[in-house]
């Protein structure tokens with residue numbers, strides 16, 4: 001075994017499981033469904049990762065503010081999965097609450113592009129935009145794990161498509 | 173279950189390992205590869221690799237078609253491979269149908285029943301016709317390949333699916349044969365060895381009860397044929413399916429065994445060239461088995477290599493293979509007997525083969541697999557195509573280590589060392605903060 005290869009390999013694992021990811025996995029944000037599907041502006045999505053049986057049920061609560069923008073008031077979720085999927089759900093929750101639908105679409109696109117880098121260099125702008133979620137860059141080197149990181153984002157997109165926003169006051 | 177046969181000595185095992193070139197390649201990280209995923213697919217020895225290539229280099233021609241001598245040679249090799257594989261499992265060559273794998277073999281039987289139910293085939297095929305309310309029995313331990321085709325058959329025919337449960341250690345509850353198999357049961361489709369728990373099914377009571385009520389037994393022998401001495405005739409099963417790629421053969425080829433009189437009456441599912449006798453613009457008569465079930469150009473090189481794989485195993489002797497793997501089963505079980513690790517499957521090596529699935533408390537199987545992979549240890553994670561069995565044990569996924577003839581003590585030691593680091597890596601048990 002060549003030592004340089006070995007060093008690179010260890011680095012891959014550390015890179016996959018960055019501290020921020022391990023922390024979120026151990027102490028996930030948004031876990032535990034809140035509100036009720038009967039409430040106005042609430043929609044839910046259930047997604048599974050068929051290769052490993054991971055699942056997530058995600059609930060989003062949206063409202064149209066006075067300026068006409070649709071905003072995410074709250075996101076909560078429940079599910080089982082690996083540390084990557086749990087941490088990704090947690091980081092995403094923190095990132096999207098309070099954002100408009102357009103902003104969330106941009107974030108989702110940025111996250112997808114991060115997953116497509118295959119371990120290559122990340123666009124600094126994407127990194128900046130994603131904040132903590134940029135820590136998932138290492139996942140892109142492991143094609144089998146990309147779906148784990150994307151599961152929450154897929155559930156969010158699906159829930160947002162289903163949601164009819166309640167009309168409300170200007171947010172924040 | 174496993175005889176106290178002579179096991180492999182170190183020299184023999186080293187020679188065997190040298191036959192498998194892939195075992196010598198390093199991992200992408202530069203470590204020695206520790207391959208513990210043989211239940212998913214086995215590695216291939218040189219004689220098998222050579223047979224496939226030699227066919228293309230020296231004998232490639234259409235089988236059962238040409239008048240030329242090259243075609244004759246190819247046909248002879250193709251048919252002698254059938255004989256090798258058939259005798260490996262204790263049956264005659266004309267009772268062995270080539271399929272693309274076990275999944276295709278099971279579907280061939282299930283859709284044969286569906287065709288018979290639809291009135292297709294000679295009147296003798298009516299022995300396979302199902303009535304609404306007839307019962308098909310499976311088990312909770314089945315691979316999806318031996319479950320979904322039967323669900324589909326039930327949906328097509330109005331038959332009802334029933335199943336054997338498994339006990340706390342994943343063993344099929346064959347003691348319930350008398351109640352699970354009823355007068356309405358027409359098919360019992362059951363696994364010989366579970367690809368998740370490694371549990372060996374005690375078939376005798378199942379086969380006896382099935383035949384008592386006139387039901388056919390379809391055996392999923394995918395995980396037994398590569399690891400144990402198996403004789404379908406002695407087991408008295410009616411059909412059995414297995415895949416070459418799990419027993420040192422190529423992908424794309426497997427086999428269906430069927431008792432001669434049953435294959436003779438079973439309607440074909442895939443129709444077309446090579447499987448016919450007389451064809452007019454409106455009708456066709458079919459060739460006798462096994463050709464009737466082999467429509468279209470067959471994977472000839474793969475069949476020949478499959479024959480060589482069976483030969484490779486029979487030259488060693490399956491009793492010896494099983495004895496070696498029984499030692500590995502015991503070693504794998506002790507490797508996982510550590511704090512925070514729970515085995516899904518039998519704890520007694522007597523009841524199982526060397527396939528061990530487990531969960532690590534507080535760490536998802538995917539994460540377990542990733543850390544093991546980092547140490548060069550290749551294991552399978554997920555539900556292993558057996559979701560109902562995982563649900564039965566209240567888990568979504570397990571990690572699975574599985575051994576084969578070429579697995580050695582060193583492989584098991586590397587796995588044990590890597591496994592012992594998993595909980596620390598994810599800081600399980602430490603207070604968060």
Ligand SMILES: Cc1ncc(COP(=O)(O)O)c(C=O)c1O
Nearest residue numbers: 273274275315317367392394415
């Ligand atoms: C018990 C069992 N049955 C059926 C199958 C399906 O075999 P194949 O995918 O080769 O058709 C497998 C392999 O994954 C298996 O382990």
